[in-house]
Amino acid sequence: MNLRVLYMLLAGVLVVWVLLPIFLIATLAFSDRSSVFAWPKGLLPQQFSLETIAFFFGVEGVWKAIRNSLTVAAMTLVFSVLLGAPAGYALARYRFAGADAYRLLILMTRAFPLAILAIPLAVQFIQLGIYDTAFGVALVHTALALPFAVLVTSSLFLGIPKELEEAAWTLGCDRIQAFLRVVLPLALPGLAATAIFAFVISWNEVFAATLLTLRERTLPAFLLTSLNDSPLPFRFAGGFFLIVPALIFIFIIRRYLFTLWGIANR
C-alpha cells in the first residue's frame, strides 16, 4: 500500500514537472503584457487577451518562418515515407545477407553527432547550391527521421502476415496489386503515424536548421536566433507555438510509439 502511495507521488511529481512549464507558457501566451511580469501569478490567465499572440504574429519574419517550417516538415514527411517504407518492407519480408547489420547500422546513424557533421555539411551544401533552402534542410531532417521511419514501418509490415499477400497472389494479384489491395490498407494507420512522426521531428529540429539557413529560417531556428533579444511575452508566444503541434502529434501517434518501443503490440 505504501509502495502504491510512493508510486502515485512520483507520478504526480513527474506530471507537474512536465505540465507546469507548458501550463505557464500557455496561460501567459494568452495574457496581456502586464500579467507576464506580474508576481505572484494566478492559476488562470488574469487578463485574457490575444495581445501577446497578436504581437508575436506581428513581428517581422514570423510568418515566413512558419511557412518555411511547414514546407520543410512536409518535404521531410514525404521523403521519409517514400524512402523509409520500402526499406522497412524489405527488412520485414526478405531475408538477405547483412539484414541484421543493416538494421543496426540504421540505428547507429542516430548515434552520430550532428555537430561533427554540421560544418562539412554546410560547406557541401554551399557548393551544391542548396544552402539556405528548404530542400537542403529537409534533406538533413529526412536523414534524422529515416531511422525511425524504417524501423517503425518494418515492424508494421512484420505485423501483417505474409500469408495475406500470398493469398492475394494465388487469387490473381501480382506483387504490386497485392501490396496495394491488401498490405497498404492494413498498414495505412501505421504509415500515417510514421509520416506524422517525421513531420514532428522536422518541426522541432533546431540545430541543423540554424546552421544551414540564413534568411530562410524555420520557426525554431528563427526563434532561437531572435529569442535572446526579444521581449518576454514574445518568448512565451513563440514557445507556445513550438510546443503545441508536437503535443498534438505525439498524442495522436502515441499508440505507434509504444509499438516502436516494443511496449505493446497493435
Add this chain to the structure above:
Amino acid sequence: MASIRVENIEKTFGKFKALNGVSLEVRDQEFVVLLGPSGCGKTTLLRIIAGLEQAEKGRVWIGDRDVTELPPRARKIAMVFQNYAVFPHLTVFENIAFGLRMQKATPEKLRANVERAATLMHIENLLERYPAQLSGGQRQRVAVARALAVEPEVLLMDEPLSNLDALLRLEMRAELKRLLAESRTTTLYVTHDQVEAMSLADRIAVMNTGYVVQYDEPMKVYQEPANTFVGGFIGSPPMNFLKVRVEGQQAQLQSLSLKIPTPAPGPEVLLGVRPEDLEAYLEPQPQSFTAEVLVVEPLGPHLLLTLRFGQQLLKATVPPDFRVRAGQTLWFKPQPDRLRWLDPGSGQALAAR
C-alpha cells in the same frame, strides 16, 4: 478442373535438402493428401505447386499446361492457408469476391458465385461481417469459400484444420469431405494428421525426408505399408515389427510357423502386424506365440496392451471386456491375411505377394 503432375522436384533451403526429386501425379477430380511428419517437405511441395516457392529442379504441370515458370496468379489455383489468411480489412462478402474482382467478373457472376460459395460453406448470413467478428471455424469457412468462389482448376490446402479445436476439426473434416465430393475439384491437401488423411483421401502420398515413400489408397497404405516408416507413422498405436527367425520358407515364432511368400533376404525377417490384428487367448492355443502383459490401458472402445515377446515389445488391442492383468501371459494368433513382411536391414517391404 485439371490434373496435377510434378516431376523430379528438388528444393534446398541453405544446406537442408527439403525435396529430393519428388514426382507425383494427381488425377483430375481426385483428392490426394500429402501426409508426413513436420520437416518432410510436404508443405514445400504444395507451395511449389502453388508457385509460392521456386524449385531448383523439376517441372510442374496443371492439366496440360507447364506452369513451372508461371507466377501464382496465372496457375488457376486456389489455396487455403493454415492460418486462414482471411483479409481483415474486407467484409466476408468482399473476401469471397476478392478473386472474382481480380478476374474482372461481371457483377451478376460475382454475386452468384459468392452466394453459391457462401451457401456451400453455410456462411450466407455472415456476408456483411468483418473477420474480426468471426470465430476460428467461421474464418476457416470464409477461407474455403474464397478459394471455391474462383472456380479453380486445382484446390491446394495447407493443414487447413490444424488451428481448429478437436471437436470443430471433426465437424469440419466431414463437411470438407461432403463439399469436395460435391464440387469435384481436384484437391491436394497437406496434413500431418494421419486420421485426417485416412478419412479424406482418395489416395495418400506419404512423405519422409524429402521423398514420397508410398502413394496409394488409404486402406492399402494402412494395411500394406511400403516400409517400417509408413507402418510406424500411420495407425495409432503404430504397427508392430517383430524380428523373426527364418527356417527355409517358414518364419518361426514358437509354435507358430508362418509361410513367407517371397524368399527371405537373410536369416531374419521383420513381421509387421497391426495391434488389432493380434488375437489374444487366455488358454494355450496351437499355432500361437506367448507374450507377457506389461501394461493394460483401458481406452474405452478397447484395451491397449503393452507386451513383451522375448526381448521385443509389442502392442495389441483386445475387447474391453477381456479379463487381463499386468504380469499375465497370453497366447496370440495373428490374422494370417493381414501380415506384412519386411527386410530387417532396409526396412522395405519384401516384394509383393
